[in-house]
Amino acid sequence: MKSVNVKFGFSAVNAGQRNVNYDPQVIAVSTPGGFRITSPVSKILNVQHGDYIMFINNIPGIDQAIAERNEALVEFCDENGIDFDSPEAAIAIHKEFDKWGIAKGIVEKDAKGNVRTTNERLTKDERMKFVKENLEEMLEAAMAQDDDELKAALSREDATLEEKMNILCPFVKGREIPKYRGSKVASPSEVTGAGVNLTFTDTNVWNQLKYDLGDNANKINRIFDADVTTVEQIFVFDGYENVKVNVVMMGEYTDKAPARIGTANEE
Structure with missing residues (x-):
């Protein structure tokens, strides 16, 4: 067999996948x-x-065609015994052509x-993880804010560590990412x-x-x-x-x- 000098790129194979054929x-x-x-x-x-x-x-194009009384749509309604100006006509047209x-x-x-x-969406668990890893910095930043209610809540003598973290959790924002x-x-x-x-x-x-x-x-x-x-x-x-x-x-x-x-x- 004649050899042809062609090179193909390699990629890693995912391990542990079941051999299942899915319909599209x-x-x-x-x-x-x-x-x-x-x-x-x-x-x-x-x-x-x-x-x-x-x-x-x-759908937007069909709505416009209905508003303009498109000939093909009028013919469709006539052939099916539907009054083009009735609410049923729009339902039938969309059901047929959408x-x-x-x-x-x-x-x-x-x-x-x-x-x-936009800001990346974070779950509560993800925000709480960030608070745990940056607790001292977040407490210091919160106490430097012009928010007496927040500082009072964090300064309560009987406030547990978990309570403080829950107070700080909503202030964690996701990083700025492209909007899709x-x-x-x-x-x-x-x-x-x-x-x-x-x-x-x-x-x-x-x-x-x-x-x-x-x-x-x-x-x-x-x-x-x-x-x-x-x-x-x-x-x-x-x-x-x-x-x-x-x-x-x-x-x-x-x-x-x-x-x-x-x-x-x-x-």
Whole structure:
């Protein structure tokens, strides 16, 4: 066999992963606001733990077409015996023509092209850890503030160390980081790298995608097929310019009750 001088880069292999094949899916889980994407989706979008993900839809364009009495939509209503000017028409049109997709989140910018920033969100445990590691400095800084109520609370003779830390905890702010469009994703299995199942929260979209379930929305997993064979490219305005993003389109869905603990777990 003739040798060809081609070199390929190497990357570390994640240890301890189960050999499981997942269907490409976007799942609105039973937990309010919760979503999960399977590994084929995260891989094609190159999204990994700590990145951001955003939803894309054509709803604004459809609303505009309805307002402009688009001929195709009027014809659709006529063919289905629906009065175009009735509330039922808009419901039927959106049910027929709404399309959703998912893409990697982009950095937001201002009108001058500067990256917008925000403070990193910290859990109470993360803030408390910072307080424990920097207790003396934080106490000294707090006592130097022009806040008599705070100083009195920290100076109480019967105040325990734990009480003082709880008082200081809300003052811990996350570092300033770039602001992204979308929701931050996490790997429940703590496996890093692309191509793993990821979870995130988007309450607004969760409510939109489950609007017809009513009170049963938190009892059902709505599982959308995701088309990873044909990735579409669209432009999204980041606040300064249009940015090209790859979009995985969401297709048909099935509703399924979450698996109970101790059974084949779908969560």
